[in-house]
Amino acid sequence: MNDDILSLEPQAVWKHFYGLTRIARPSGNEEKVRRFIAGFGQSLGLETIVDESGNVLIRKPATSGMADRKGVILQAHVDMVPQKNSGTVHDFDKDPIEPIVDGQWVRARGTTLGADNGIGVAAIMAVLESTEMRHGPLEALFTSNEESGMTGAFGLKSGVLRGSILLNLDSENEGELCIGCAGGLDATMRFSYEEQAVPDGHTGFTISVGGLRGGHSGMDIALGRGNANKILTRLLSTGYTCHDMLLASIDGGSLRNAIPRESNATVAVPSLNAECFVEGLACLAADMRRELTTADPSLRIDVFPATLPDRVVENGVAGRLLKALYACPNGVMRMSDEMPGLVETSNNLAVVRSKNGLICVECLLRSSVDSARDDLESMIRSCFELAGASTLFDGGYPGWKPNPESAMLQRMREIYWKMFGENPAIQAVHAGLECGIIGATYPELDMISLGPTIRYPHSPDEKVNIASVGAFMDFLVETLSGVPCQ
Structure with a gap:
């Protein structure tokens, strides 16, 4: 399996990518990969700097x-999104990723691959x-911690970079x-609650939503895939309004920038209503499966008996x-008026989790228009504050x-x-690309972003097209040799 990866072309890129898969590097736990990259630069005798934000700069x-x-x-960026299939045993803080050559693609065994952005890191190492x-x-x-806050890019100081062109x-x-x-912009909403005892004559159930494709909450948001938290909300709302359901716990999603694939809840229902509750949710589940036949054909909704909880929200x-x-x-x-097919503004209802008297809801708002992002913030703030939740909006970037007149863009088009x-x-x-943040600190940079073909990033279905890695690297090499004079 490993020999298959190492024999792919261009071998220099795949060699370094495979080396990265050996190092656990989920966002927020990047010390090992940081040492690895810094050591690599030092081994080549190149000037190597590690800054206070965990960025590594090699000249x-x-x-x-x-x-x-x-x-x-x-x-x-050196970090990766840690996502795995249910049933996959993997500790992202210590276990290596297992890459697999699958026809024209490389994927991982039951986890995210880390081609986002490991292939970019490997290409730079090859250069x-x-x-x-x-x-x-x-x-x-x-840069460090791109996937959960872009703190590396935010921490980059002015006056450090010397170049005038940035290729992301x-x-x-x-x-x-x-x-x-x-x-x-990150949104965090919190509900405080007291627990109450479950009355006599109730039956416990678990409601589970899974089988969804998930994906990147920006790049894949226009594909119409199911959001596990939204689907579970429809089920729970029906149970609450029609069958006197009580909510004991809820746990859905894991990361703001990943469309949630799984969401679960434990509930209590009056035993007299239990049969109607199961039948009603089964009908609703069938409707939702039909709605998502094309976008998410593997949607799975299960309602099954569970131990009756002692207490509920x-x-x-x-x-x-x-x-x-x-x-x-x-x-x-909203879709963009200037660039057809591009999403202008969106929201991802990413995480809903109850624990110890607190229910936390997390969203990631995106927009290329600041005023539209502000409007979406007001919608979400109004929605949750009317419901009695506290709201916090932070982490904005x-x-x-776009600069269509970029001199480097014209040169790269010619090449x-x-x-x-x-x-x-x-x-x-x-x-969110780090270019936005870096460009705010270095406004004179001429910036272009490029890469190979990667599908389903931020999900265990992530894969990178082998031929595209070769084309991407060839183009990068020619671009570097064709940079104009100062």
């Missing part, structure tokens, strides 16, 4: 005859290591050049919670305004046409 001098070229910053590539002055910027290697469609991205709070979750905007709010006989697609993405 490589220009090759012979290229010292007059503009300085280029190659940038990628740093190469003694054959031609390039001007290079800086390799490996975190895009997911080979043949596309990204020149803009959405900004984002006080009924008034449970009712307000379910109304707020039902009313909470989710999915695409700026978008990246791509010469190599492949076609024009690259010029895109902006409905996702």
Whole structure:
């Protein structure tokens, strides 16, 4: 299995990618990979700096005859999203990822692969290591904790970077050049509750939603996939309003930037209503499976008897919670007028979890238009504050305004046409790229994002197309050799 990966072309990229899969690197637990990258730079005799935010910066001098070229910053993030299938035994804090060659793709065994952004990191390592590539002055910027807050990019100080061109290697469609991205904002809503005893004559049930594709809450939000928290809310609301259901616990989703694939609740229902409760939810489940036949054909909804809980969430709070979750905007709010097919504004109802007298709801708002993001914030704030929850909106980050007149963009289009006989697609993405944050600190940078073809990032179905990695790397090499003079 490992030999299959290491024999893929370009071997230098796959060698370094495989090395990254050996190192546990979920967001927030990146010390091992940080040491690995810094040690790699030092082993090459290159200037290597680790800053206070956990970013690693490695500088490589220009090759012979290229010292007059503009300085280029190659940038990628070292962390990965830790997601696994139910039933998969994997500790993301210590276990390596197991990559598998599957036809034209590389995927992982039951977990996220980490091609987002491991392939970008591996490509930069290949450039740093190469003694054959031609390039001007290079800086390799490996940022930390991109997936859960972009704290590395936020912590990057002004005056550190010397280059005038930044190539972000975190895009997911080979043949596309990204020149803009959405900004984002974290929302956290909390309900405090007292527990009450379960009256006599009740039966316990567990409601489980699973089998969904999930995916990236920005890149995949327009695909119409099911949101496990929204689906569970429909089921629970029916149980609450029609069958006098009591809510004992709820646990759905795991990360703000991943569309939730699974959501579960434990409830108590009057025993006299139990049969109608099961039948009613079965009918609703059948409706939802029909609704998602194309977008999420493997949706699974199970309602089965469970141990009767001793205590439940006080009924008034449970009712307000379910109304707020039902009313909470989710999915695409508006498409872009300027770039057809691009989502402008969206929300992901990402996490709903009860524990120790507190129910926490987490969302990630995205928009390329600041005023639209502010409007969405007001909608969500109103929804939950009317229901009696506290609200906190923080972790906001700026978008990246497209510059179609970019000099580097024109040069890269010429190079791509010469190599492949076609024009690259010029895109902006409905996702947070670190370019927006870095560009706010270094506003004079000419920035382009590119990458190989990656599908289903942030989910255990994540995979990277093998041929696209070769095309991406070939294009990167030619781009570096074709950077204009200062």
